[in-house]
Amino acid sequence: MTPEALIMMILALVIVWGGLVASLVHLKAHPDEGGTDDII
Amino acid sequence: MSNKSLQREVFPTRMAFILAAVGSAIGLGNIWRFPYVAFESGGGAFLIPYLIALLTAGIPILFFDYVLGHRSRSSAPMSFRVISKKFEPLGWFQTGVATVIAIYYAVIIGWALSYTMFSVTEAWGDDAGTFFEATYLHAGELSLGSAFSFVPGVLIPLIIVWVVVLGILFLGVQGGIARFSKIFIPVLVVLFLALVIRSLFLPGAVDGLNALFTPDFAALADPQVWVAAYGQIFFSLSIGFGIMITYAAYLRRRTNLTGSGLVVAFSNSSFEILAGVGVFAALGFMAHSAGTGVEDVAAGGVGLAFVGFPTLISQMPGGALFGVLFFLSLVFAGLSSLISIIQVPIQAVAEKLGISNRASLGIVGGGMAVVSLLSMPTATGLTVLDVVDAFANNIGIVGGALLSIILVVWAKRATPLLRDHLNAISSFRIGTVWTVCLAVITPIVLGFMLISQIIAFITEGYTGTSADAIGWIVLAVLAVAAAVFTFIPWPKASLDFTARAVEANDADTKKYPELYTPARMTGHDDTPGAAGTTDPQAAERRTEGDNR
Numbered sequence: 001m002t003p004e005a006l007i008m009m010i011l012a013l014v015i016v017w018g019g020l021v022a023s024l025v026h027l028k029a030h031p032d033e034g035g036t037d038d039i040i
Numbered sequence: 041m042s043n044k045s046l047q048r049e050v051f052p053t054r055m056a057f058i059l060a061a062v063g064s065a066i067g068l069g070n071i072w073r074f075p076y077v078a079f080e081s082g083g084g085a086f087l088i089p090y091l092i093a094l095l096t097a098g099i100p101i102l103f104f105d106y107v108l109g110h111r112s113r114s115s116a117p118m119s120f121r122v123i124s125k126k127f128e129p130l131g132w133f134q135t136g137v138a139t140v141i142a143i144y145y146a147v148i149i150g151w152a153l154s155y156t157m158f159s160v161t162e163a164w165g166d167d168a169g170t171f172f173e174a175t176y177l178h179a180g181e182l183s184l185g186s187a188f189s190f191v192p193g194v195l196i197p198l199i200i201v202w203v204v205v206l207g208i209l210f211l212g213v214q215g216g217i218a219r220f221s222k223i224f225i226p227v228l229v230v231l232f233l234a235l236v237i238r239s240l241f242l243p244g245a246v247d248g249l250n251a252l253f254t255p256d257f258a259a260l261a262d263p264q265v266w267v268a269a270y271g272q273i274f275f276s277l278s279i280g281f282g283i284m285i286t287y288a289a290y291l292r293r294r295t296n297l298t299g300s301g302l303v304v305a306f307s308n309s310s311f312e313i314l315a316g317v318g319v320f321a322a323l324g325f326m327a328h329s330a331g332t333g334v335e336d337v338a339a340g341g342v343g344l345a346f347v348g349f350p351t352l353i354s355q356m357p358g359g360a361l362f363g364v365l366f367f368l369s370l371v372f373a374g375l376s377s378l379i380s381i382i383q384v385p386i387q388a389v390a391e392k393l394g395i396s397n398r399a400s401l402g403i404v405g406g407g408m409a410v411v412s413l414l415s416m417p418t419a420t421g422l423t424v425l426d427v428v429d430a431f432a433n434n435i436g437i438v439g440g441a442l443l444s445i446i447l448v449v450w451a452k453r454a455t456p457l458l459r460d461h462l463n464a465i466s467s468f469r470i471g472t473v474w475t476v477c478l479a480v481i482t483p484i485v486l487g488f489m490l491i492s493q494i495i496a497f498i499t500e501g502y503t504g505t506s507a508d509a510i511g512w513i514v515l516a517v518l519a520v521a522a523a524v525f526t527f528i529p530w531p532k533a534s535l536d537f538t539a540r541a542v543e544a545n546d547a548d549t550k551k552y553p554e555l556y557t558p559a560r561m562t563g564h565d566d567t568p569g570a571a572g573t574t575d576p577q578a579a580e581r582r583t584e585g586d587n588r
Contacts, residue, residue, distance in 0.1 A: 001246050001249055004254060004255060005249060006253070007084075008083070008084025008085070008253040008255050009253040011084075016306060016309045016310050019310075023299070023302035026467065027054075027300065027303055029467075030467035032296055
C-alpha cells in the first residue's frame, strides 16, 4: 500500500475501533443499578 | 391498577439490548453503501467528515431517540404524545415510514437468500448482470400486466424471510429479538471477518485498499462530501424513524442509556470500516483480473451486491465459499435490521388498540407480509422498490427526523428535561455540546438534505418516468394515515401505563438535584412535591403534554 493510504487506513481503524473499545471499557466500569422498582 | 398489570417485556440484560440495537444498525447499508460513499467522497479524507458527522449528529440523535422511548416506555406515537398531544401524528408518520421500508427491505433479504444458494453453483454464469435482472427477477417495465406477473424464484425466498421474521417476533422481545441477536450478531461478525481475511489475500487487494484509503483532501472543500458523510451516518444508525425509540421502551428503568449508545454507535462504524476493507480488497482483485482500474469496477448498492460480487466470485479460486459467506452476511445483517423495523408498527398498534403484541403482530406483521408478497416478487418489483426506497429514505426519514427536532427541541424546548433524564441514569454525562449538536448542527444539515432532495425530485424527478408518482403517493398516504391514526382514541390501559412510566422516570431524575434542572418547556408546571404523586388527574396530564 502507499504510505498515505496506509496511514489513513490505520487512523480509521484505530480511531473507530479504539472508540468501540473505550466505550466498552467505560460501560463495563459502570454497571446498571438494579432495584425492586426496576420494572414499572 | 396494580403495578403487575402495567409491566411490559424488557430486554433481559443491557448487553441483550446493545446486541439488538447493533443488529438493527448494522444492515445492508453498512456493507454495500459505506464503502462506495467513502470511495466517491475523498477516500481516506472522508474519515474526517464521517467522524465529525458521527459525533455531531449520529450519536446526539441516537441519544435523543433513546430518551424519548425510555422516558415514556412506549411506542413512537405515544413517546411524542407525552411531549405534546399535537406531536402524535409525527410518531405515526415515523411508524408509517418504518412500515413501508420493511415491506421492500424484506425482498432484498430474499434475494440474498437466493444468491446464497446460487453461489454454490455460481448459477449466474458469465453475465451476472443479465442473470440478475432478466433470468432471476424477470424485471420489466412498469405496467399493470407485469405488476401481477409473479416470479416464483423471488416469491419463495420472500415467504421464507417473512415466516422467519414473524416467527422471531412472535417469540417476543426476550425470547425472540434478544435471543436472535445474541446468536446471530456474533455469527455475522465471524462470517464477515472470514470474508475480509480472504479478500485481503487476493491478488490486487492492495490496489483496492489504496483506492479506498488514499486521501483526497481537496474533496473536503466540496459541501456534497459533507452531506454524504452526514447522510451515511444518519441512514446507517437506524435513527429518525422510530426504531430506537421502540427498542429503548423495552429497557429497564435504570439503564445506562448514553454508555450503551456509544457502544452501539462505535460498533456500527467499526463494522462499516471493516466492510470497506473487505469490499475494496475484493474489488481490487476484480480490477486486477479484468486488467482495469479499481474506479472502473467500483459500485455500490444492489449493483455491487448482486452483479459486482457474483462476477468476482466467478473469477476467484474458492469463489463458492466466498459467495456463501458474503450473501449469508447480507441475510443476517438484513434480518436483524428487519425485525427492529417491523417492531415499530407492531408496538404502536398494540398500544393504540389496547391489544397484545402477538395480536398486533398478526394484524400488522401479517398485513405487511401480504403487501410485500403481492407487490415485490413481481416483474415491476425492482422499479417499485427503487422508487419507494429513494422517497422513504430521503424525504420520509430525513423529514420525520427534522420535524421531530423542530417540534421537540425548538417548539416545546424539551431538551433540558430529556438531558436531565439521560444524565440521571447514564454514566456518560451530556450537556451543552449535545444540545448545540441536536438543536443547531443537526437541523441545519437535515434541512439542507431535505430541501435539496425535494427540489431535485420535483425538478429532475428520481427515475424521470411516471414511476416517480409511486413515491409521492406513498408519502401522501403516510401523511393521511398519520392523521387518521391520531384520531383513534387511546385505551385507558395504554395511557395509564405511559403516565406511570413518565411519572416514575421523572421522579428518578429529580433524585439527582445536582443534575436536575427544572425543565423550561412551554407550559411546564414544575410544582414542588409533584414528583411521585399517584393522582390520576396528574398522571393524565402527563400524557397530555404537561411534562414534569
